[in-house]
Amino acid sequence: MKRLGKVQLKERVELVHKYMRLEGSSYDLEAGKVTIQSLIGNKGERKLSTTQQGYLFYTLRHKGKNTTVYLHHIVMILADAEKYIKQIAEGMTINHISGVKTDNRLSNLEYLTQADNTVHAYVLGLSNKPLEARVTPYEAYEMLEGFYQSEKSKEELSEAFNIPVGSVNRILKGMSHVGMFVMFKNLNREAVKPRHNSILTTGTVRKILDLYFNKGMTQGDIAERYNIARSTVGMIVTGKRWTEIYKGFAQEQVKEMA
Incomplete structure (x- = not known):
């Protein structure tokens, strides 16, 4: 989908x-309900339609x-038009937190990067397609070159x-786009060597889980504190990464509540 510029967003x-x-148009942001009247004449309310993907829209x-x-x-426009223009112009998307596309309550909406939005759908089980599947073979080769040769x-x-980051990692390890990985490795045998640059330790992961579940810190704030991708935090707090630490932490929480 083509990204709109600020001028086009202001027009929207x-x-x-x-x-x-228009007289008769109204909204309730907390309920996520918007009623829009017809622009010409007294033709009543405009019809609210649904896309094949389940999103509600007006024409x-x-x-x-x-x-x-x-x-x-x-x-989001009615809630804060200036913030909407700024966020969308910078490439952010609007995410339904619950995963229910017809739930358009303001409290159920948030701005996310496209990558984090994709992770969110994957975590909620809305998409079974591997997150790295939309990367082209050419882009996969560029990633391998960028990581192993350009540091x-x-x-x-x-x-x-x-x-x-998890999807990038699978490409770099040859778990995805295997053909490109084999080709790159054959052409650059000396370059493809393990790099141990993870900044996360067991202690750090436990602290992240504690900050999120017990201290109420947002995923964005945690990502900023530890200088990691927000998607990484999302995978940790849902047990998609560091699964054993997540399970151990969850069991400890249950014991403390008993």
């Missing part, structure tokens, strides 16, 4: 506000053409290619 915001100023007229505006975008970190590659 103005369009939404234009319809919301609004803009410069003589029909424009699709998703309900979750409308809610780029996994975190840097994660940001550059917009996929989680």
